[in-house]
Amino acid sequence: LALALSRPRGEDNIISEEEAAQYDRQIRLWGLDAQKRLRGSRVLLVGLRGLGAEVAKNLILAGVKGLTLLDHEQVTEESRRAQFLIPVDADGQNQAQASLERAQLLNPMVEVKVDTDAVESKPDDFFFQFDAVCLTRCSKDLMVRVDQLCASRNIKVFCGDVYGYHGYMFSDLGQEHHYVEEKPKVVKGSNEANDGPEAKKGKVDPNETTMVKKTISFCSLKEALEVDWTNEKAKSSLKRTPADYFLLQVLLKFRTDKGRDPQPDSFAEDSQLFLQIRDDVLETMGLSSELLPNTFVSYCFSEMAPVCAVVGGVLGQELVKALSQRDAPHRNFFFFDGLKGSGVVDYFGSK
Amino acid sequence: MRTSLLSPLDQTAACPRRRNAEPTMAQLVGPLRKELADSLSSCRVLVVGAGGIGCELLKNLVLTGFKNIEVIDLDTIDVSNLNRQFLFQKKHVGKSKAQVAKESVLRFCPSANITAYHDSIMNPDYNVEFFRNFQLVMNALDNRAARNHVNRMCLAADIPLIESGTAGYLGQVTVIKKGQTECYECQPKPTQKTFPGCTIRNTPSEPIHCIVWAKYLFNQLFGEEDADQEVSPDTADPEVAWNPADAAARATASNKDGDIKRVSTKEWARSTGYDPVKLFNKLFKDDIMYLLTMDKLWKKRKAPLPLDWTEIHQLESSQEEAFGTGLKDQQVLGVQGYAQLFHRSVETLRSQLIEKGEGAELVWDKDDPPAMDFVTAAANLRMNVFSMNMKSRFDVKSMAGNIIPAIATTNAVIAGLIVLEALKTLNSDFDQCRTVNLQCCSFHAQHNFDGFPNNNKFLSDFGIRNGSRLQADDFLQDYTLLVNLIHSEELEKDVEFEVVGDAPDKAPVSSVPEEGKNIANGNKDSAQPSTSSKAAAEDDDVLIVDSDEEPSSSTMETSLESSNRKRKHHDADTDDAASKRKRLDQQPADDDEDIIALD
Numbered sequence: 001l002a003l004a005l006s007r008p009r010g011e012d013n014i015i016s017e018e019e020a021a022q023y024d025r026q027i028r029l030w031g032l033d034a035q036k037r038l039r040g041s042r043v044l045l046v047g048l049r050g051l052g053a054e055v056a057k058n059l060i061l062a063g064v065k066g067l068t069l070l071d072h073e074q075v076t077e078e079s080r081r082a083q084f085l086i087p088v089d090a091d092g093q094n095q096a097q098a099s100l101e102r103a104q105l106l107n108p109m110v111e112v113k114v115d116t117d118a119v120e121s122k123p124d125d126f127f128f129q130f131d132a133v134c135l136t137r138c139s140k141d142l143m144v145r146v147d148q149l150c151a152s153r154n155i156k157v158f159c160g161d162v163y164g165y166h167g168y169m170f171s172d173l174g175q176e177h178h179y180v181e182e183k184p185k186v187v188k189g190s191n192e193a194n195d196g197p198e199a200k201k202g203k204v205d206p207n208e209t210t211m212v213k214k215t216i217s218f219c220s221l222k223e224a225l226e227v228d229w230t231n232e233k234a235k236s237s238l239k240r241t242p243a244d245y246f247l248l249q250v251l252l253k254f255r256t257d258k259g260r261d262p263q264p265d266s267f268a269e270d271s272q273l274f275l276q277i278r279d280d281v282l283e284t285m286g287l288s289s290e291l292l293p294n295t296f297v298s299y300c301f302s303e304m305a306p307v308c309a310v311v312g313g314v315l316g317q318e319l320v321k322a323l324s325q326r327d328a329p330h331r332n333f334f335f336f337d338g339l340k341g342s343g344v345v346d347y348f349g350s351k
Numbered sequence: 352m353r354t355s356l357l358s359p360l361d362q363t364a365a366c367p368r369r370r371n372a373e374p375t376m377a378q379l380v381g382p383l384r385k386e387l388a389d390s391l392s393s394c395r396v397l398v399v400g401a402g403g404i405g406c407e408l409l410k411n412l413v414l415t416g417f418k419n420i421e422v423i424d425l426d427t428i429d430v431s432n433l434n435r436q437f438l439f440q441k442k443h444v445g446k447s448k449a450q451v452a453k454e455s456v457l458r459f460c461p462s463a464n465i466t467a468y469h470d471s472i473m474n475p476d477y478n479v480e481f482f483r484n485f486q487l488v489m490n491a492l493d494n495r496a497a498r499n500h501v502n503r504m505c506l507a508a509d510i511p512l513i514e515s516g517t518a519g520y521l522g523q524v525t526v527i528k529k530g531q532t533e534c535y536e537c538q539p540k541p542t543q544k545t546f547p548g549c550t551i552r553n554t555p556s557e558p559i560h561c562i563v564w565a566k567y568l569f570n571q572l573f574g575e576e577d578a579d580q581e582v583s584p585d586t587a588d589p590e591v592a593w594n595p596a597d598a599a600a601r602a603t604a605s606n607k608d609g610d611i612k613r614v615s616t617k618e619w620a621r622s623t624g625y626d627p628v629k630l631f632n633k634l635f636k637d638d639i640m641y642l643l644t645m646d647k648l649w650k651k652r653k654a655p656l657p658l659d660w661t662e663i664h665q666l667e668s669s670q671e672e673a674f675g676t677g678l679k680d681q682q683v684l685g686v687q688g689y690a691q692l693f694h695r696s697v698e699t700l701r702s703q704l705i706e707k708g709e710g711a712e713l714v715w716d717k718d719d720p721p722a723m724d725f726v727t728a729a730a731n732l733r734m735n736v737f738s739m740n741m742k743s744r745f746d747v748k749s750m751a752g753n754i755i756p757a758i759a760t761t762n763a764v765i766a767g768l769i770v771l772e773a774l775k776t777l778n779s780d781f782d783q784c785r786t787v788n789l790q791c792c793s794f795h796a797q798h799n800f801d802g803f804p805n806n807n808k809f810l811s812d813f814g815i816r817n818g819s820r821l822q823a824d825d826f827l828q829d830y831t832l833l834v835n836l837i838h839s840e841e842l843e844k845d846v847e848f849e850v851v852g853d854a855p856d857k858a859p860v861s862s863v864p865e866e867g868k869n870i871a872n873g874n875k876d877s878a879q880p881s882t883s884s885k886a887a888a889e890d891d892d893v894l895i896v897d898s899d900e901e902p903s904s905s906t907m908e909t910s911l912e913s914s915n916r917k918r919k920h921h922d923a924d925t926d927d928a929a930s931k932r933k934r935l936d937q938q939p940a941d942d943d944e945d946i947i948a949l950d
Contacts, residue, residue, distance in 0.1 A: 020678050024431045028749055029519050029756030032681065050414075054763065061434055061759040078381070084410050084459045102459075106437055164382045264379040302382035305414035306774075309407065309767030317520075317760040341771050 015039065019109060023063055031182075034324035035063065041323040042066040042129065046119045047136030048095045050303035051162045053083035054312025055134055055319070056103050059110075062320050066111040068130070069103065071096035072118040078264075082303050124149050132156035132323055134315065137261070140225070140252040147172050147221040156322040159221065160315045161251070163261060164300040165338035167311035168248050171318055171329060172218045179325045180211045218332055219349030225249065227348050230286040238287075242344050244335035246291050250278045251300065262301050271297045299339060307338040314343070383416065387778065391416040394777060395484055398422040399472050399501055400491030401448040403757055404515055406438040407766030408491055409452055413460040415770055421485070423468040423477075424449040429718075435759035473500050482508035487776060489513045489769055495540065496828065502527065502535035503826055511776050513769050519756045522765035526772050552585040554648055555737050558730070562750050565729035566715060568634070569722065571616040572625070573700050573713040582616060582634075584641050591645045625704075627697040631660050631690065635732050655736045663690050680745040686735050693728035696721045717752030726751050810836070 015036060020027065027035050041064045045056055048071045059067055073079070073095050080086045083099070090098035094116045104112045119135070120142055127133055127150055135143050135158070147157045151174045160169040185208045228234060254270075254277050255261055262270040278292050314334050321327045336343045380388035396417055398408055401424035412420055426448050428439045438455035439448070447469035456465060470476075473496070482488065482504045490512065492498050498514065505512040505527065512527040514535055527534050550556070551564050567580035614622075623629045639657040643649065663686055684692070699721040704711050715722050723744065730751070731741040748754065815821070817838035824831050842849060 015678060017678060020680070021430050022433050024434070025754070025757045026434050028745075028754060029758060032678075057437055058760050058763060061437060063434075081381070082414070084414060086459070088459070088461060105440055107433075108441075264381060267379055298379070298384070299382075301379055304382045306411050306767040306770035309411050309763050309770075313760040313763035313767065316763070317758075320760070338771055341768060341775075 019063065022107075022109070026062070030320075030324060030326055034320075034326045037324045037326075038063050038065075038320065040065055041131040042068070043319065043323070044068045044070060044127065044130045044133040045136075046070045046134065046138060048083070048085070048099045049079055049137060050082040050305060050308035051160055051167070051312050051315075052136045053085045053099065054308050055136070055160070055316050056085065056099070057106060058312060058316025059319060060103060060106040060112065062316070063107065064110055064323065066113065067103075068113045068115055069096040069099055070115040070117065070119055071099075072116055078302070082305070082308075119146075127155065128153060130155060132158065132319055134158040134160065134319060136160050139256055141256070144220075144222045144225075151175075151218070151220060156319070157221070158315060158319060158322075160311055161248075162303040162308050162311055163251055164298075164302060165304050165307055166244060166247060166300060167307045167336045167338070168244060169311060169315045169318065169330070169334040170221060170224065171322070171332050172221060173216070173322055173329055175217045177216050177218065177322070177325075177329065178213065179216070179321070179327065179329070180213055181327060182209045183212050184208075185210045214328070216329065216331065224332060224349040225252075238291075242335045242337075242346060243291055243296075244337060244344075245333070245346070245348060246282065246285075246287070247296060247300070248335075249285075250274065250281050250292065253277050253281050264301050267298075267301065270301075274300070304338055307336060310336050310338070310343070380416070387774065388416050390777060391774075392418045394486040395419040395421070396773070397482070397485045397488045398491055399488065399497070400424055400493070401436075401438075401452040401467075402426065402432065402491065402493065403435050403759075403762040404517060404766050404769075405448070405491035406436045406452055407759075407762045408489060408769055409438070409456050409465075411766050411770040412773075413456055413463045415774070418462070419464045421466040421468070422449050422452060423470055423472050424452075425469065425471040435757055435762055437759065472497055477504070479504060479507045482510055485510055487511055487513070487773055489773065490515060491766075492516075498535055499828065505529070506534055513772050513776065515765050515769055517757065517761045517765050519758070520761055522761050524765055524768045524772055526776055528776070548579070548581065549585045549588040549590065552581060552583065553588050553642060553645070554590075554652060555733065555739075556652075558734055558739055558742055558747075559750055561730040561733040561737070561739070562726065562747060564733055565726040566751060568616075568729055569713075569715050569725055572620050572630075573704060574715060575712050576615060576617055584638055584645070586645075588645070588648070591647055625697060625701040627694040628660050630697060631658075631693060631732075634729070635736055636660075639736055653738055656738065658686065658690075658732065658736060660690065663687055678745075680748070681743050683741050683743045684731070685741075686732070689728045689731040689735070689741070692724055693732060696725035696728055700725060717748055717754070723748060723751070 015023075015032065019035075019039070023035055043059055043064050043066070045052060045059070045067060048056070048069055052069075052071070056067060056069060071094065075086055075090045075093050075095050075098050077091060079095060080088070080091060080098075085099035085102040086095070087098065087102070094114075096114045096116060100112060100114050104110075119138060127146060133146060133150060133155060135146060138146075138159070143159050147159075149155075150157045151172050154174050156174070156177075157172040158169065159171075161167065229238070251261070254274060257277065258270075258273070262274060274297050275294060279289050282289050282291060311334075314330070314336070318330055318334075321329050330345045331347055333346050333348060334343060335346065378385040383391075394417070396412065396419065398405055398412070398420060399422075401409070401422050405422065405424065409420065409422060424447070427445055428436070428443045428448055428451060430441065430444055432439060432448075433441065436448070438452045443451045447467070449467040449469050453465045453467035456463060488501065488505050488510055490498060490501055492501070493516075502512065502514070506529050509529050512535075513524065514527055515524045516522065525535075526532060546560060546563060550560055551567065555561050555564065564582055567577075568582045570577060570580055571582055619633070620630060635658040637657075639655050642655060643657075666687065700713065703713060703721070707713075713722070715726070717723055727744045727747045730747055734741050810816070810819075815836060817836065819836045821834040821836065822832070823834060839849075
């Protein structure tokens with residue numbers, strides 16, 4: 001299946017008066033240029049549970065050109081209760097399909113599409129039609145594969161999940177991500193040394209700002225997840241390392257081994273397995289089980305709605321930043337602990 | 352204030368022998384322990400505001416498992432809300448936010464029990480009894496007056512309050528619990544920025560000065576005249592030193608139609624039939640020439656350059672009206688363009704006045720096109736006179752309308768944090784509450800009347816002594832009081848105090864139009880209640896943090912705050928006031944943990 005490889009990048013984008021009225025409050029924040037770039041961007045979103053629905057909402061409201069909702073799973077009572085896009089009578093339908101109508105109504109100016117295939121079944125070039133991909137509820141192998149495919153083609157890659165009270169976001173914006181930052185313009189005073197504060201040059205506006213160009217590089221997901229903890233340098237940084245990084249590793253392994261996330265229905269059995277996997281994973285890394293005390297377990301089931309909101313908000317905003325190429329992106333993980341109410345940005349991978 | 356969530360595993364962790372015991376005891380309902388899930392479905396919560404934070408909050412509450420929710424908002428839906436208030440669609444524009452929010456939420460959670468009020472929370476119907484119905488109140492407001500009000504009601508009813516605010520990329524969440532934390536009004540909040548009269552009238556140096564001037568001009572010509580909103584040259588400017596020899600020059604330069612000092616701007620305008628060309632020449636030529644005679648002002652400043660209507664239109668018309676690929680509002684016109692805009696808007700506003708009849712007054716509203724056109728034109732013409740780069744209508748509107756930029760994601764994150772705090776707050780009922788004597792607002796009069804722990808203390812305990820002055824306002828914020836305390840040995844038996852002096856008048860008529868103007872100006876930070884149900888007003892949520900990063904547009908003073916009639920707020924600018932703010936040691940260290948500032 002040959003797909004067009006050209007992706008409109010915001011040139012020739014004319015914002016209509018209708019869009020200007022609707023996007024007014026955000027244009028006043030990130031500017032017209034950023035809005036135009038958003039308006040030319042196509043995004044793939046995989047997984048429409050609690051976190052996926054939040055990201056979908058945030059991107060649709062922001063005004064991307066197109067958003068493809070991809071999910072092969074069916075709506076269950078539990079999945080329906082986790083998000084706000086699926087109607088009450090949709091049990092049994094495809095999750096992405098069931099979310100479509102309400103998602104589209106959020107902003108008719110965005111092209112919202114549905115894909116009911118399993119993401120694992122997609123050929124490489126499927127991903128090339130997008131400017132950014134956001135993967136939720138995906139296996140580690142799939143995420144690593146897609147990340148490798150996309151990053152080299154300047155397609156921005158994001159991963160994220162929420163498990164109970166915890167959540168994370170990862171981004172790979174490629175080796176060379178260019179962006180701009182708005183900085184206040186430095187106003188030079190007039191030449192006369194005796195002048196008081198009122199003496200300004202006639203034409204200078206102290207409120208003016210200037211755009212500064214920057215470039216930043218990201219490492220791959222594979223690198224980020226395969227940090228070597230056995231060397232001395234890594235060991236010394238362990239104290240500062242958020243436990244959530246290790247929790248993520250354990251949960252990804254659970255997902256790979258069981259083909260699903262821990263479920264409340266099988267709390268006892270899943271908790272046991274979780275603790276065992278924790279032991280295995282940490283031992284393989286050469287680390288102590290004490291990094292993740294037993295207490296973590298009961299707070300990792302299902303998806304906490306407010307945690308989806310927080311992680312979905314951060315993830316959504318990072319997508320907006322990356323697509324609009326404006327403002328410094330988080331690099332490269334964001335971890336959120338809903339029990340403590342604390343969020344932290346941290347970098348894992350080669351410097 | 353931090354309470355730990357109970358968990359069966361906490362019990363095992365507390366008991367060393369069972370540290371690694373099997374976690375078989377927990378019963379989960381989705382992600383929550385069963386006890387917590389049950390308590391959520393029975394408790395009642397109040398959400399004040401159904402805008403940016405409110406929509407996200409309602410969604411989070413029902414998805415988390417809260418069942419009984421009441422939501423109140425006096426506003427109606429505007430198209431500019433749709434980029435973030437996701438419970439609303441274009442077809443809902445004009446309808447009640449609270450009502451539509453309720454309907455939208457019920458569509459994905461029909462079992463939720465939601466009551467919606469299209470009303471102001473400051474309506475006396477919502478008394479302390481009303482607040483006592485709830486286990487928790489959450490603010491999702493955009494103005495200080497309402498926040499102050501809800502703060503007081505929650506203190507009076509002894510209900511925990513979760514306060515929050517957002518602006519752009521910044522946001523904040525704070526939990527307020529009587530007896531445990533300081534309240535919303537304990538800390539003085541930044542007041543609206545104001546500019547000195549002479550800066551506005553004589554020596555503007557920034558676009559904002561010109562914009563404020565243009566808004567004053569609107570009121571002087573078409574709205575309610577205000578003595579603190581003069582637009583004519585200020586002869587009382589302390590920088591100007593009067594020199595008798597200048598008198599002749601001034602006389603020549605002054606308006607042909609009479610001594611501008613004796614006739615009000617409005618009267619003068621009337622006398623010319625609101626002739627736009629005459630108005631233009633007076634404001635941008637004659638008055639400027641008058642300013643030029645005050646030569647001390649221009650020794651170190653670039654002098655203003657007067658404009659003349661006829662001369663402007665004789666210039667070659669430049670590419671001002673080039674339409675390019677831009678949006679209309681984003682264009683910056685030239686002098687001719689703004690002169691034309693001035694002319695058109697004056698004529699339109701004049702017609703509006705005539706239509707309204709004798710004695711009519713217009714209220715400035717950023718969403719009223721001719722009003723916004725007028726300010727855009729007048730401000731830009733003045734900027735041009737004072738050699739500043741002119742601004743697009745888009746930029747002028749930001750500043751004139753105090754528009755606070757807003758996006759969905761910041762609100763989504765903050766609303767998520769609010770619910771997490773809500774869970775912790777509610778859960779504290781299971782734990783022993785720490786008994787802490789955290790004094791809160793010890794000098795707010797109402798606390799002494801409802802049995803607050805202060806009753807057994809002496810005034811001297813708070814640093815109050817003979818000759819102290821207390822600044823206070825009443826519960827409903829109707830009065831500003833300055834109370835002088837004089838010690839007396841001569842009071843009658845059993846008389847503890849005597850009030851001497853005139854009973855204060857309620858703030859005069861100005862309070863009503865003052866509110867109106869402030870609403871229309873989108874000036875939500877002025878602590879005036881937004882009572883308009885038409886709500887042409889700006890709906891954006893306001894950051895309540897004392898932050899240097901607060902964008903200048905949100906701290907702009909454009910309206911009546913410079914007035915001496917302004918109700919004073921808790922400025923805490925006396926040493927006495929500062930010492931009264933007793934805060935126990937417990938506090939600040941823990942405080943920040945409940946707050947996340949996001950960038």
